[in-house]
Structure formats: C-alpha cells, structure tokens
Amino acid sequence: MIRNLRELYQYRGLLLSLTQRELKARYRNSVLGFLWTFLNPTLQMVVYSLLFTVYMRQKIESYTYFVFVGLLPWIWFSTSLLAGASSISDRRDLLTKVRFPAQVLPATIIATNLINYLLSLPLMVLLGVFQGRYPTWHIVAFPVVLLTQLCVTMALVYLVSALNVTFRDLQQIIGNLLTMWFFVTPVFYMANTIPPEFHTLLVLGNPMAVMTTSYQAIFYEHRLPDPGPLALWMAISLVLLWVATNIFERRREEFAEFV
Amino acid sequence: MTIAIASPDAIVIRNVVKRFKKNTIRREYTTLKSEIVRWLRGKRDADGKSMIEALRGVDLVVPRGKTVGVIGRNGSGKSTLLKLITGIYSPTSGTIDIHGRISALLDLGAGFHPDFSGRENILINGIILGMSRTEIRDRMDEIIAFSELGEFIDEPVRTYSSGMYMRLAFSVATHVDPDILIIDEILAVGDEHFGKKSLAKMTEFKRAGKTIVIVTHDLGTLERWCDLGAWIDAGRIREFGPPAEVIRSYRRAVALAEQQGMVMDAPALAPGGGALPSLVPPARPALSLGLDSVLLTRRDGTAVESVDTEDGLELRVAFTAREAVADLGFGVELKRADGTVAYRTNTFVEGVPLNVEAAGSGTVRLLIDRLGLTAGAYSFSVTVCGKEGRKLETSESTCSFQVRSGVADEGVTRPPHRWVVEGAGARVSPVRTVGA
Numbered sequence: 001m002i003r004n005l006r007e008l009y010q011y012r013g014l015l016l017s018l019t020q021r022e023l024k025a026r027y028r029n030s031v032l033g034f035l036w037t038f039l040n041p042t043l044q045m046v047v048y049s050l051l052f053t054v055y056m057r058q059k060i061e062s063y064t065y066f067v068f069v070g071l072l073p074w075i076w077f078s079t080s081l082l083a084g085a086s087s088i089s090d091r092r093d094l095l096t097k098v099r100f101p102a103q104v105l106p107a108t109i110i111a112t113n114l115i116n117y118l119l120s121l122p123l124m125v126l127l128g129v130f131q132g133r134y135p136t137w138h139i140v141a142f143p144v145v146l147l148t149q150l151c152v153t154m155a156l157v158y159l160v161s162a163l164n165v166t167f168r169d170l171q172q173i174i175g176n177l178l179t180m181w182f183f184v185t186p187v188f189y190m191a192n193t194i195p196p197e198f199h200t201l202l203v204l205g206n207p208m209a210v211m212t213t214s215y216q217a218i219f220y221e222h223r224l225p226d227p228g229p230l231a232l233w234m235a236i237s238l239v240l241l242w243v244a245t246n247i248f249e250r251r252r253e254e255f256a257e258f259v
Numbered sequence: 260m261t262i263a264i265a266s267p268d269a270i271v272i273r274n275v276v277k278r279f280k281k282n283t284i285r286r287e288y289t290t291l292k293s294e295i296v297r298w299l300r301g302k303r304d305a306d307g308k309s310m311i312e313a314l315r316g317v318d319l320v321v322p323r324g325k326t327v328g329v330i331g332r333n334g335s336g337k338s339t340l341l342k343l344i345t346g347i348y349s350p351t352s353g354t355i356d357i358h359g360r361i362s363a364l365l366d367l368g369a370g371f372h373p374d375f376s377g378r379e380n381i382l383i384n385g386i387i388l389g390m391s392r393t394e395i396r397d398r399m400d401e402i403i404a405f406s407e408l409g410e411f412i413d414e415p416v417r418t419y420s421s422g423m424y425m426r427l428a429f430s431v432a433t434h435v436d437p438d439i440l441i442i443d444e445i446l447a448v449g450d451e452h453f454g455k456k457s458l459a460k461m462t463e464f465k466r467a468g469k470t471i472v473i474v475t476h477d478l479g480t481l482e483r484w485c486d487l488g489a490w491i492d493a494g495r496i497r498e499f500g501p502p503a504e505v506i507r508s509y510r511r512a513v514a515l516a517e518q519q520g521m522v523m524d525a526p527a528l529a530p531g532g533g534a535l536p537s538l539v540p541p542a543r544p545a546l547s548l549g550l551d552s553v554l555l556t557r558r559d560g561t562a563v564e565s566v567d568t569e570d571g572l573e574l575r576v577a578f579t580a581r582e583a584v585a586d587l588g589f590g591v592e593l594k595r596a597d598g599t600v601a602y603r604t605n606t607f608v609e610g611v612p613l614n615v616e617a618a619g620s621g622t623v624r625l626l627i628d629r630l631g632l633t634a635g636a637y638s639f640s641v642t643v644c645g646k647e648g649r650k651l652e653t654s655e656s657t658c659s660f661q662v663r664s665g666v667a668d669e670g671v672t673r674p675p676h677r678w679v680v681e682g683a684g685a686r687v688s689p690v691r692t693v694g695a
Contacts, residue, residue, distance in 0.1 A: 014386050021383055025374060097366035098387055099346040253349040256342070257279060 004103055004245040011101045015108060022112040025055045038120050041071050048188040060190060061221075062131040068124050069219045070187035070212040076117040077153055077208060080176045084109045085159035085164045085171040088255055095256050102252050103245075104162045110153055128219065136222045145214040148230055151237035159246040162251045165258045185209050186216075207233045269439050269470035270321040270344060275353030276627035277339055307561050313339040315494035316353070321487075323358070326471040328424040328502060330478065330509055332535070336473045336494045337672065341441055342366060344472065359438030359470070362388060366443075367428030373417035377408055380416055384431045398434050406430035407453070426453055433460050440464060442473040478506050479638070479659030483564060493534035496630075512536060548584050548615065551577040553641045555658045558626075565661040567633060568673055574625040574658070576641050580615040587613040588644040589623050596636035602672050605644070631673050634664035 008015065027036070045067045053063050060066050087105040094100045125135055164170040185208045188193070194202050203209045210233050214225035314336045321327050330335050342348045343355060370382050370387045379400055385395040395402075403412050406427045408419075415423065461484070464471060475481055481488050481502050488505030490498040492512075494572040498505045512535040521535060554575045557563050566572055576589060590605035606613055615621070642658040666673075 013392050017383050017392070018385050021372060021375065021379070024379075076297065093366075094370050096342075096347060098363060098369045099361075099368075099389075100387065249361065256347045 001242045001245040004249060007101055008103055008107055011104050014101070015104050015111065018104065018108040019111045019115065021116060022108060026112075038123055040067065041075055041120070043132075045071060052188060062128070063131055065124075065128045065131045065133055066216065066220050067188050068127060069215050070185075072117055072120055073149060073211055073215055074182065074185060074187050074208065076113045077149065077211075078182065079177045080110045080113045080157055081154050082171070082174060082178060083113075085160045085174050087157075088161045089165050089168065089171075102255050103158070103248060106157045107154070107212065110150070110157055114150070124219070133220065135219065138218050138222055138224055141214075141218055141224050145211060145218065145225060145230065148151060148209075148214075148237060149211045151241055152211075152233060155237055155240035155244040158241070158248045161246045162244075165251065165255055181206075181208065187212055191218075204229055204232065207237070221255055267323055268320050269323045269325075270319070270341075270358070270472070271354075271356040272317055272319040273354045275314055275317045275340075275343060275350045275355060276312065277336075277343060277348060278310045278312050278351045280310060295461055302633070307567070314343070314350075315493055317491070317496055318492070319489060319496055319499065321470060321472060321596055323470055324468040325486045326473065327489055328481035329472065329474045329489045329491055330505070331473055331491040331497075333510070333512070335491050337491055338365075338443060340491065341443055341472065341474055343637070345441055355652060356440065356540055360436075361435030361439045361441065362432070362435040363441040364429075364432045364443065365441065367432060369423070371416055371428065374415050377406070377412040377414055377419070378403070380427070380658055381431050384428065385435070388432060388435050389437075390435055394436075401428045402434050405434070405456070415641055422450065422453075429457060432563075433457070433464075437469065437470070439470045444473075455596045455676065457678070478510075482506060482659070495534070497534075503616050545581050547645070548580045548587065548643060549580055549642065550643055551579055551620065553577075553639065553658050554661055555639065563660060565663055566630060568630055568634065568662055568664045568666075570630055570692065572627045572630055574627070574639055574641075576625075576643075577620065577622045578643065579620040581618050583617055584615045584645060586645065587615055588595070589613070590642040590644060592640050592642075593632075594638050594640070596638070599671060601632060601637065605642075610637065630662065632662045633668055633673055636661055 045064055046073075048067050049064045052060075068154075084106045088095070088102060091105055097104060108194050128135065160170060160174060184202055184206060186203075191199075191203055191213045192211065203213065210229040214230055217223050217225040277320055300365075316341060317336075319340075329337050329340065332609075339348065341363070342365070343350055344357070345361060345365065346357075347363075347365075368380075368384065378399070381399060382392070382395055383648070384401075385398075386392065390398075406412070406423075406429075408423060408427060411419065411423060412427075416427070419427070461471070463537045473480070473485065480640055485502050487498065488498075488502035489496055490509045496513075499506050515536045552575075554577070556565055556573045556575060557566075558571045560573070563572070574591065588605050588607040590607075591603070592600060593602040595601055613623075636659065638657040638659040
C-alpha cells in the first residue's frame with residue numbers, strides 16, 4: 001500500500017495533468033460549463049424535494065439544503081465507483097502502448113470527482129445561507145470526514161477497477177448495486193427514521209451512511225460528527241485499502257495483457 | 260528492473276520466457292456469469308493447455324550506444340519482446356535489466372485527446388512518455404517547431420489530418436531525450452520532407468550515443484541503420500550479429516520455407532514451434548570465389564541511398580578469389596520493392612569475358628549512365644557464376660535504394676523522350692524535354 005501511494009505521489013505530475021484534462025474536457029464545449037456539474041444534483045434534489053415535501057410530507061426543516069448536504073458527497077462516491085470500474089479496462093490505448101503507472105487511472109477518476117464535489121461546496125453553503133443555516137466552527141471536522149470517504153472510495157475503486165479487467169460484467173453489476181445502495185443511505189431521509197432494530201446494521205455497516213450522517217451533522221445539525229462510527233470506518237477503510245492495493249498490485253502486471 | 264549507468268550494456272535479457280493465457284489472445288473476456296456457469300458445469304481448464312508461449316527463452320545483450328534492428332516474421336515475438344523491454348509486460352520467467360532511461364515509440368500519440376489543442380496534447384503526451392512538466396515547457400517551442408504545424412498547434416487535434424497527427428506525435432516522442440529508444444516500425448511518418456527530418460533526428464540520436472532497439476520489416480532499414488541485427492524466430496533469438504549476415508540467413512530461411520511449402524501460421528500456435536527451417540550450411544567445398552560487398556555509388560564514387568531518375572549510378576561488386584577461375588560471370592537483378600523485375604542481365608549474355616588468373620581480390624563495376632526508372636524503392640542483387648552456370652555464390656547482399664523523380668510519371672522505366680506538337684497552329688512553348 002505504501003509503495004502504491006508513494007508511486008502515486010511520484011507520478012503526481014501525471015495525475016495532475018490527467019485530472020486537469022478530465023475537468024477541462026468536462027467543461028469545454030458547453031455554454032454553462034461548470035454549472036452542468038451543479039445542475040445534475042440540483043435536478044435530483046428538486047425531484048426529492050418535490051417528492052418528500054409535497055407528496056410524502058417529511059418533517060425536515062430546510063429540506064432542500066438537507067438533501068444537498070448528503071447528495072453531493074454521494075455523487076462523488078457513486079460516480080467515482082461507476083467510472084472507476086472501467087478506468088483500467090477502457091484505457092487499452094495507454095496501457096498497451098506505453099509504460100504507464102496503472103494506479104494513476106482510478107486515482108484520476110476519484111480526484112476529478114473530488115474536485116467537482118469541492119467546487120460545488122460553496123454553492124451548497126450559499127443555499128444553506130439562503131435557508132438561514134450559516135456554517136459554524138464545526139466544519140473543522142469536515143476534512144476528517146472527507147479523508148475517511150476518500151480512503152473508502154479509493155479502496156473500493158482500486159478493487160473494482162482491477163477486477164473489472166478480468167470480469168467485464170462487474171461494471172454493470174455495480175451500476176445496479178449503486179442504485180440500491182443509494183436508497184439504503186440516509187440522503188433524502190434522516191438516519192433516525194430507520195427502525196432501531198436495523199439501525200446498527202444499516203448505519204454502521206454502510207460506510208456511506210456514516211459519511212452522510214457525518215456531513216449532515218457538520219453542515220445541517222451544526223454539531224461534531226459521532227467519532228465512533230467514523231473511526232471505525234477509517235480503520236476498516238485502511239485495512240480495505242491495504243487489501244485492495246495488494247490485489248491491484250498483484251493483478252497490475254496482467255492489465256496490459258488482458259485489457 | 261535495476262537502473263545503473265555504469266554497466267557497458269544498456270539492455271541485458273536473460274532467458275526470458277513469456278506466456279499468455281490463450282483466452283486473452285482470443286480476446287474472449289471472462290465475466291462473472293461465464294465463470295459461474297463454468298464452475299457449475301464443473302469444468303476447469305488445465306492451466307498448461309490454455310497457455311501460449313510467445314517467447315521461449317530469449318537471451319539478448321544490447322551494448323550501450325548501439326542500434327539493434329530486430330527482424331522476424333509476423334507473430335515471431337518481436338513486439339512482445341519490445342513490450343517486455345519497455346516494461347509494459349513482465350516476463351513469465353527470466354530477467355531483464357535496463358540501464359538508463361527508456362522511451363518507447365510503440366504507438367504514436369498515446370493518450371491524445373481529440374478535443375484538445377496540439378499544445379495541450381504535447382503536455383499530456385509528454386508526461387505519459389515520462390517527461391516532467393518543466394522539461395516539456397522548456398522543449399515546447401522546439402517540439403512545435405519540429406512538428407511544423409504552425410498555427411494549427413492551437414487547434415483541436417480532431418481537426419488534424421492523419422499526417423499532422425502523426426507529425427505531432429512523432430515530435431513529442433523524439434523530444435523525450437531517453438538513453439534507450441525503443442521503436443516499432445514508425446520511421447515512415449509523414450511526407451517525404453518530414454520523413455527525411457525524422458531520419459535526421461534518428462541519426463542525431465545515434466550520434467549522441469543513444470541505444471536504439473528498432474523492430475522493422477524493412478530489411479533495407481536494418482542494413483543501413485543498425486550496428487547489429489537480431490533475428491527472432493518462433494520466440495527465440497535465431498541469430499544476432501552484423502546486419503548483413505543476419506539478413507542473409509533470414510532471407511535464406513524464408514526462401515527455404517517457401518520452397519518446402521511451409522504453412523505460415525502464427526508460430527506461437529503452430530505445433531512443433533513453427534520455426535523457419537534451419538539452414539543447412541552450404542555443403543560446398545571451399546569456394547573458389549566469394550563476394551565481399553555490393554555497393555551502390557554515384558559516378559564520382561560516393562555512396563548513395565537515393566537517386567534521381569535522370570542520374571547515373573555505379574554498382575561496385577568487390578570479390579575475392581582463392582584461386583584462378585575461368586569463365587566467370589556476374590549477374591545483376593534490379594527489382595522494384597513489389598518484386599517486379601525491372602531489369603536482369605549478366606556478363607555471359609552480354610558477352611563480357613571474365614577470367615580471374617590468380618588468387619586475390621578485385622572489383623567489378625557496372626556503370627549506368629542514366630538510371631531511367633520511375634520513382635520508388637528498388638534493390639540490386641548480385642550473383643556470381645562459374646562455368647556452365649554453376650553458382651559459386653549467390654550473394655543476396657542486395658543494395659536497396661530509392662529513386663526520386665520530379666515528374667509524376669508511372670510504370671517501370673522512363674525512356675529518354677520529348678514532346679513535339681505539330682499542325683493546326685498548335686505550339687508548345689517552351690518545348691519540354693525529359694531525359695534527353
């Protein structure tokens with residue numbers, strides 16, 4: 001794992017350039033440019049707001065803001081995982097033609113989506129301000145949550161990107177899994193509405209539930225996130241990352257032959 | 260891979276074997292579904308059966324500063340070897356030591372993005388090829404100048420013609436400044452002018468003492484360019500040495516295989532290895548006369564690789580006789596690259612008496628006042644025969660060369676001619692005379 005990360009640092013120039021290019025490619029040739037990134041969660045949020053404040057009344061104050069707080073990191077996670085799955089298997093041109101550090105490819109996807117997330121944060125804060133929810137000093141905990149999510153995402157993306165080289169149907173499976181995962185993650189409802197008998201399983205067993213509740217704690221409830229679940233998943237994600245990078249490293253030499 | 264500059268050898272390959280799983284070559288992806296189905300049916304392929312051996316134990320040492328040309332028929336393992344040297348593949352067994360910074364031109368334009376401008380693509384492609392950002396920025400102007408794209412450099416790459424695309428890619432690739440350069444058949448880039456520039460760049464690399472490994476099917480390139488030739492056949496190095504000798508053996512083996520009607524399958528799949536037939540060393544008694552070299556020169560004696568249709572040429576054949584030989588005959592065959600015989604003659608049919616009276620060396624020169632061939636690639640091959648046509652030696656040391664032409668005429672030869680138009684008040688002015 002250390003070697004993998006060190007190499008990633010060593011190739012930071014490449015990572016940086018590829019990420020830059022991904023971002024530029026996304027915003028070039030479109031009038032709205034960056035707004036497109038924001039439009040997507042906004043539309044989703046409008047749908048959920050309509051659904052849960054008009055049709056099925058949820059008693060959550062500033063509901064649109066609440067949804068946004070959880071939805072943005074979820075989009076970072078889900079798009080990374082979905083695009084990351086094919087990040088190795090789609091880059092035949094690079095892997096078979098030049099000596100190329102393969103781990104840069106999934107990392108680029110994660111970095112690009114992370115930057116998208118960070119760029120949409122000011123807009124989220126602005127929305128909160130409109131609804132009377134000013135950011136408080138609790139945002140000091142934000143980097144910790146962000147880092148934990150980064151570790152979880154990296155571990156999973158490394159794992160699926162390596163496996164997808166051999167098992168090409170994995171990316172389809174992941175697409176479906178993510179839809180299910182989204183609904184068991186408390187993004188558009190509050191975690192305390194989950195029946196207590198499933199609470200432990202659904203909240204502690206789901207890293208993204210831990211992340212969203214932590215983000216909601218910081219930005220919505222204005223308190224520090226529960227350190228227990230966060231520490232638990234930090235530890236799990238480190239172990240997972242270690243396993244994932246090992247698997248990735250072991251399979252890496254085969255990438256050029258299999259893609 | 261270890262990196263140490265002190266070693267006199269740039270690349271040391273020891274007993275490298277490379278096997279591929281067969282399904283990766285057939286490009287059938289395994290899916291979770293297919294894997295489960297296979298497991299349910301209780302089928303587990305025996306591992307050894309589904310393997311393909313692309314390289315079967317390669318030993319190769321490339322000395323620093325040398326240019327090595329790798330030849331061999333399709334599927335013999337040339338590209339696999341290059342990819343192993345580059346580090347794209349890792350060997351199944353054996354070791355590869357690389358001493359120095361390596362750059363591979365296996366494919367031009369790796370990672371080019373069509374929507375980005377040439378300038379932006381230079382940056383990303385350069386980084387992929389192993390340059391740092393500052394290095395690229397320093398060389399940016401040089402790269403752009405070399406590509407000759409002018410104002411197009413700031414246009415998206417998707418608007419480029421394929422020639423422009425290749426020129427840009429080649430410019431980046433050659434500005435990496437590696438110690439070891441790996442090239443897979445890409446010297447023929449762009450038009451005539453750019454082709455010359457790329458060749459000049461390659462010469463510069465050679466002069467700068469870089470190690471170059473090049474895979475080629477053009478035996479002329481090998482002969483002109485390389486210090487050493489490596490013939491790889493059915494996953495093994497068949498011969499490694501001076502290019503002329505390697506080419507000769509290779510040509511003979513291919514000719515022999517064709518004679519025997521050998522099926523030219525992919526060697527890695529063929530039963531029995533699929534190697535070309537081994538050459539029986541010519542079972543002739545000590546030759547009484549042998550060819551030393553065949554050289555193509557201008558009329559003033561300087562060596563040439565490219566001539567104009569209207570130019571004259573001289574073919575110098577140096578030979579060494581070990582004893583007196585009577586009734587000697589030299590035959591010359593001039594072939595176009597597509598195999599068409601443009602001209603064939605020998606000293607017998609032309610009634611040139613030749614007798615070597617004592618042991619020693621000599622030269623036979625064929626003087627051509629005006630070549631008169633249309634533009635294209637040609638080669639001379641020379642044979643020497645004894646009495647009654649008994650061959651003393653068939654020298655396949657062909658001399659490849661290019662014919663240039665300022666006129667876009669077609670065919671094989673251009674007879675000396677001029678145009679005259681008469682009557683009906685027609686007038687051609689000025690009368691253009693070609694080759695007169």
